[in-house]
Amino acid sequence: MPADLDSEADFTDESNEESEDSEIAPQTTSLKRKKSTTEQFEDEEDNELSPPPCQKPKGGSKKILLDASDSEDNDPKVAEPASKPKRKAKVLAKQAEIDEANMRDKMKKLDKLQKEVTRYKSNRKKSNGKENLPPGQHSNVESEEETVPPGQKISSSIQISSTATTPLTSHARAPLKRVGAAAAHMPSSLPKISSNAFRSLPAPPPGAGNTDEMSTPSDMQVSSDLSSAVSSPCVTHIQTTLAQCEASGTATAESSPLAALPATVADMLRQGAQATPRKPKAADYTDVVHALIIRAAAKYKSLVATKGAFPDTATRNKWARLSWKNAGLAADESYPLLDSINLLLRNRGSQIRGHVITNIRPLLISHLGFNRSSAESIIAANIALVKALKTNTAFHYKDLLTLTGFCQGKVISEALNAVWFDEKKAHGIVFKSLFNPIPLETLALIMTVIDFALDEWSTGSRIKAVLWEKEVVDRHWIFRKDLEEWNKLNEKVVLGLRKKLYLRAS
Numbered sequence: 001m002p003a004d005l006d007s008e009a010d011f012t013d014e015s016n017e018e019s020e021d022s023e024i025a026p027q028t029t030s031l032k033r034k035k036s037t038t039e040q041f042e043d044e045e046d047n048e049l050s051p052p053p054c055q056k057p058k059g060g061s062k063k064i065l066l067d068a069s070d071s072e073d074n075d076p077k078v079a080e081p082a083s084k085p086k087r088k089a090k091v092l093a094k095q096a097e098i099d100e101a102n103m104r105d106k107m108k109k110l111d112k113l114q115k116e117v118t119r120y121k122s123n124r125k126k127s128n129g130k131e132n133l134p135p136g137q138h139s140n141v142e143s144e145e146e147t148v149p150p151g152q153k154i155s156s157s158i159q160i161s162s163t164a165t166t167p168l169t170s171h172a173r174a175p176l177k178r179v180g181a182a183a184a185h186m187p188s189s190l191p192k193i194s195s196n197a198f199r200s201l202p203a204p205p206p207g208a209g210n211t212d213e214m215s216t217p218s219d220m221q222v223s224s225d226l227s228s229a230v231s232s233p234c235v236t237h238i239q240t241t242l243a244q245c246e247a248s249g250t251a252t253a254e255s256s257p258l259a260a261l262p263a264t265v266a267d268m269l270r271q272g273a274q275a276t277p278r279k280p281k282a283a284d285y286t287d288v289v290h291a292l293i294i295r296a297a298a299k300y301k302s303l304v305a306t307k308g309a310f311p312d313t314a315t316r317n318k319w320a321r322l323s324w325k326n327a328g329l330a331a332d333e334s335y336p337l338l339d340s341i342n343l344l345l346r347n348r349g350s351q352i353r354g355h356v357i358t359n360i361r362p363l364l365i366s367h368l369g370f371n372r373s374s375a376e377s378i379i380a381a382n383i384a385l386v387k388a389l390k391t392n393t394a395f396h397y398k399d400l401l402t403l404t405g406f407c408q409g410k411v412i413s414e415a416l417n418a419v420w421f422d423e424k425k426a427h428g429i430v431f432k433s434l435f436n437p438i439p440l441e442t443l444a445l446i447m448t449v450i451d452f453a454l455d456e457w458s459t460g461s462r463i464k465a466v467l468w469e470k471e472v473v474d475r476h477w478i479f480r481k482d483l484e485e486w487n488k489l490n491e492k493v494v495l496g497l498r499k500k501l502y503l504r505a506s
Contacts, residue, residue: 296327
């Protein structure tokens with residue numbers, strides 16, 4: 001292509017570009033104008049809608065905060081809403097205040113109800129008390145004077161004198177009667193006496209008509225001491241006094257010494273009791289007689305334990321009379337010994353023997369080494385132990401292997417303590433003169449019962465048996481004979497050992 005054409009083409013292109021630029025420029029300018037106009041309009045609109053700027057107070061630098069409602073209505077961006085945890089905490093706090101207020105209201109209502117219940121109970125008691133009063137005394141109990149209307153004067157036609165013309169008499173009222181729960185707690189005419197009231201009383205001295213328990217059997221006869229019992233200041237024998245009154249025939253009900261004593265057997269029985277002569281009970285009698293029976297029974301059982309574990313019928317009757325007399329002297333009471341009470345006391349001999357076996361059975365496990373296990377090896381060991389302890393009566397020796405220390409085994413002293421010295425009111429403490437020093441009869445009873453308890457383990461396991469008198473009386477006399485022979489060897493040494501046993505047991 002020639003140069004002219006090239007230059008012409010270039011010129012044409014430049015002119016076209018300039019024309020296009022000239023056309024675009026006005027459009028751009030107009031767009032800029034429109035944009036600036038729009039921005040100016042928006043700025044003016046924002047200025048009109050936006051609140052005036054906050055001014056600082058003159059006295060300080062604190063800012064004035066807009067109210068939450070105004071900030072939300074005018075500009076949501078100024079005061080943002082509270083977060084969910086804060087809102088929840090406010091709700092919980094409000095609910096807690098409501099609950100606390102409700103609780104206070106309920107407590108007030110409860111207190112009010114309690115006061116009303118208390119007032120109702122007091123009014124009911126007052127009304128019940130007024131119902132029991134005689135007619136005419138319900139209106140005013142505290143004062144019997146008539147009320148005078150206001151403004152009216154009291155007049156009387158009787159001239160008032162300084163001296164009384166008629167004797168003053170108290171107004172007779174009917175006695176108040178207790179009902180309901182109050183009647184159940186009304187005091188009786190006589191105070192109730194415990195059945196153990198006389199149990200721990202010390203034994204009366206021999207000079208008061210008491211018979212010495214340590215004396216010979218002939219001295220223990222009660223019938224020979226009736227004359228001295230009558231002259232005793234503590235008690236009057238009812239049978240002798242009755243015989244004297246019948247012989248004289250001049251004694252009246254008021255002058256007779258029997259006026260203060262029970263006239264009939266019914267007076268000794270408790271009200272409503274159905275006494276059976278063959279099976280008497282101490283609880284069938286009045287409180288005083290019941291307490292005397294308990295005291296006499298303790299005395300009787302102590303005689304059985306120290307004088308003869310298996311007495312005959314005559315000795316039992318003798319000891320029953322002696323025990324009843326001793327109880328009356330100790331308590332300063334006098335009641336006749338009925339046949340039913342005599343039978344009741346004589347039956348206590350078997351009780352003391354049962355009490356001994358009950359307290360000795362556990363000692364065989366704790367002191368002699370028996371085991372209740374059902375294993376074959378343990379059963380075989382128990383059988384061998386029974387055989388070793390019963391051979392030569394080794395169980396009562398201090399040394400089971402060398403058989404030394406006759407009747408000084410640990411099980412002997414522990415049995416004495418468990419049976420007769422286990423409490424302050426025990427027989428060995430109340431009737432000290434019977435148990436100090438420990439009698440040979442008491443040691444024989446313990447040895448007899450231990451030997452019987454060993455037989456219960458003869459199969460390797462303890463099989464409980466009943467202690468019948470006919471089954472153990474023969475072995476008891478054997479042990480008693482052995483003890484008497486031991487005592488004859490050196491009575492002074494044996495006496496010291498018996499005193500030592502008493503001190504160790506008590």
